[in-house]
Amino acid sequence: MGGLTAEASARTSRALKRRLGTLAYVLTTLSIARDFESLRLRVSAGPDRDPVWAGEALMLLIGNGRRFPGERMRQANVEDGLVNVVVIKRAPTLDYLARGAADRLLRRDARHLVRVKVSHLHVTHEGDPVQFSLDGETIETDELTADSDPGAMRFHVGPGYDPAPEEWSRTTVE
Incomplete structure (x- = not known):
């Protein structure tokens, strides 16, 4: 993750x-949110680095796990070979707080979110390196690359495991 959450994580004392x-993370995030300067990101996908989004962001979330922010009760398919990415666009902090807690902040239909699922991700930050x-x-850089390597890890699962649960099949790749 990058942006406000990464900075709050780095500033939260042991x-x-x-x-x-x-x-502790919530309190630290709230204490630094007002003064946080946005990230100026360029998000690209694929080996050719096709642009997906560029602009000012409050946070960047990247993952490939069963649960991912904003998916609510839907489960991600960790075997699909894709990395889940959410960009939370910059808006006045009071706008976020007025809408409610994190669950409302990350709801699927929110206008301030950009969601993509890609096999290759490249992110650059204009300006000084960020956390x-x-x-x-925690690392500090102005460029980040993430790739998905399908089948790289093997797990033992129970008989009820479903790699593509019904909830996921109703979700479209944005």
């Missing part, structure tokens, strides 16, 4: 995390 758990949190490890 002592606060131990004392408050997840709430990205890669599963808890």
Whole structure:
């Protein structure tokens, strides 16, 4: 992830995390949100780096897991060979707060979201390097690439496992 959430993650102290758990991240995010400067991103897909989106963003979320922000109760298909990407466009912080908590912020039909699913992702930031949190490890860069490698990992699953649950089949790739 990049943007406000990555910066909040980097600024949340260990002592606060131990004392408050997840709430520590929420409090830190709220304390820095007002002064956070947007990311100036260019998001490209595919080996030819075809442009998908460019503009100012509050956050960039990248993942390939069963649950992904904004999918609500739908499950992602981790075997489809695609990386899920959500860009939360820049808007005044009060606009986000007026709409409610994170679940409302990440709802599927929100105008301030850009959603794509790609096998290859390339992101560049105009200007100085910014912080990205890669599963808890913070890096500072102005360029990030993510690829999906289908079949790279094998897992043992129970008999009820469905790689493409019904909820997913009703979801379109945007």
